[in-house]
Amino acid sequence: MMEGNKKIKKISDLAEILREIRSGKKLVLCHGVFDLLHIGHIRYFEQAKKYGDILIVTVTPDRFVNKGPERPAFPENLRAEAIAALDVVDYVAINEWPTAVETIHILKPEIYAKGSEYKDVKKDITGKIIDEENAVHAVGGNIVFTEDIVFSSSKLLNRNFSIFPEETRTFLAQFSNHYSSEDVIQYLRQAEKLKVLVVGETIIDEYNYCEPIGMTTKDPIIAVKYISKEKFAGGILAAANHLANFCHTVDIVTLLGEFETDEAFVRENLNKKITPTFFYKRSSPTIVKRRFVDNYLTQKLFELHEINDNELDHDQGSLLDDVLREKLPNYDVVVVIDYGHGMLTKDLIKTICDNAKFLAVNTQSNAGNRGFNVISKYSRADFISLNRSELNLEERNRHCKLEESIAHVSKKMSCPKILITQGKSGNIYFDADEGFVNTPAFATQVLDRMGAGDAVISLSSLCAFQSAPKDIVGFIANAVASQAVATVGHRKSIEPVPLYKHINTLMK
Structure with missing residues (x-):
């Protein structure tokens, strides 16, 4: 098993490494924020790895996490380190762009794996999943959607590590029971x-x-x-x-x-x-x-x-x-x-x-x-x-x-x-x-x-x-x-x- 911090590379370094080890092997790429690493992420990585031989996970950098001023709860280096500690993951990189599009063009994965929550593109607020899918096809790969229990880092953080006072937590719980975010x-x-x-x-x-x-x-x-x-x-x-x-x-x-x-x-x-x-x-x-x-x-x-x-x-x-x-x-x-x-x-x-x-x-x-x-x-x-x-x-x-x-x-x-x-x-x-x-x-x-x-x-x-x-x-x-x-x-x-x-x- 490779030590966790030795798995963390720059995107450009990964491209060089892959040229040496990739022959005859399929590369699988996962990408996301992963603000609070949980069992849903682990199962997602495990299912993704089954589609290929090498699993690379790229992490959205702090400056592009736009889920609110209080996010991410954990800085990019710690998020990358936590993922690198998993045996199923071969390499980790902190992404250099807002989406995975540029990384896909550089690393050219055979498989780009996303969770089942991204399957319905209408629910993707950013609209970037289509751009990423097009990028995968452009480099000769395919996008797949894993199927398993879906947990939300944001929900877990809100419930267990909330930075808000009791009054705000109570208000948000009542408000969320009455309306959906789309409402x-x-x-x-x-x-x-x-x-x-x-x-x-x-x-x-x-x-x-x-x-x-x-x-x-x-x-x-x-x-x-x-x-x-x-x-x-x-x-x-x-x-x-x-x-x-x-x-x-x-x-x-x-x-x-x-x-x-x-x-x-x-x-x-x-x-x-x-x-x-x-x-x-x-x-x-x-x-x-x-x-x-x-x-x-x-x-x-x-x-x-x-x-x-x-x-x-x-x-x-x-x-x-x-x-x-x-x-x-x-x-x-x-x-x-x-x-x-x-x-x-x-x-x-x-x-x-x-x-x-x-x-x-x-x-x-x-x-x-x-x-x-x-x-x-x-x-x-x-x-x-x-x-x-x-x-x-x-x-x-x-x-x-x-x-x-x-x-x-x-x-x-x-x-x-x-x-x-x-x-x-x-x-x-x-x-x-x-x-x-x-x-x-x-x-x-x-x-x-x-x-x-x-x-x-x-x-x-x-x-x-x-x-x-x-x-x-x-x-x-x-x-x-x-x-x-x-x-x-x-x-x-x-x-x-x-x-x-x-x-x-x-x-x-």
Whole structure:
């Protein structure tokens, strides 16, 4: 028997080894995450080995495991080591790509073995099993499906090694008893045909990574050493990018600056499906918010805004009003994210409220508008998403009773659906027909909270438009939030396959 760690090779090294030992022998390839090695995996490997002489198992690397921010539970090296300890396995490799397609082309197995759960391609969320099957046929091999007891690593991890508190575990168990993952995901799939317009300001979020080096000797200020810079397409650009991953038609109406527009950067970082309508605010740059960030902790130290937050002048406001009047009736859902920096004047807000078929609104509270940018600027909405502090500002009461305040805002604004996010306390969703539901938070790692609210309103508005059950809206909003806070800035948009896999994992 070969020692376990000597079985672990690079893909390129395996190709060389196979050239020497393969003559007259059949190669069988298995591929997967194998996050928690269990008896189902062992039987799968044993059945796969019966189809040939040499069994190679490739392991999905950590960076491509998209089952949620808390997965994989075990890092790639440990997963490979556990598999290599099995006598039935001849070689193990940590894959270098998201799927097995490239590996199949390099190793050219006679047999590619998958578990029976992959036999029905309609149930494969990624759609990659077809690509892998085509790759096997291209190298002269065949795909086979083993038949045995199927266990789920995710289910075993959730039941026996859950990282969630008791409240969350209880909620997920009850929710999963009431719905299947497809019951939930269907509302996101069905959003593909919706036409969505996003209205609001473009913001360039710039992260300047620094190393604090101490206090200056002459002034009571902190000195930092600059390391690097990263720019993100923020404001409604980020929201539109989330939406464009789920909907075929997403357009934006937004403001850039008359000078220092950063338009090339904006266009380059917009999803290609998005059709933009740009206006250029006079005597203004495109808004840039520069954060200075501790490089080690990813903790923000301070920020600097490059901004003209005066209201649009009358002429520009009239031009924008004409465009909105023409566009608004053509969309199923209009998402307005109001950052309170001067674009959305009283007249434009009235036009939006009068002409949008289904209006989803967030009025964001930030350092530049705190106390002035409240939701009651809008006379109506069909769906509102705010955080708890933004609701408190609307109610002018920092200690307001949550459900009473939500019901009050709903009545005042004739808004039947309101989502209030509460950070580590999850969210509360109100539907005038169904009442309230509380959903605990799913986030297990919070790397950066910036932009989480934009992601939440973007995708939860699609569900609210479809009148999804209240607990499904709350669930999807928190699944989205947990993915959004696990990435730095707007480095990644929310995408269907990782989100669907995350939902599947939560509901195991």
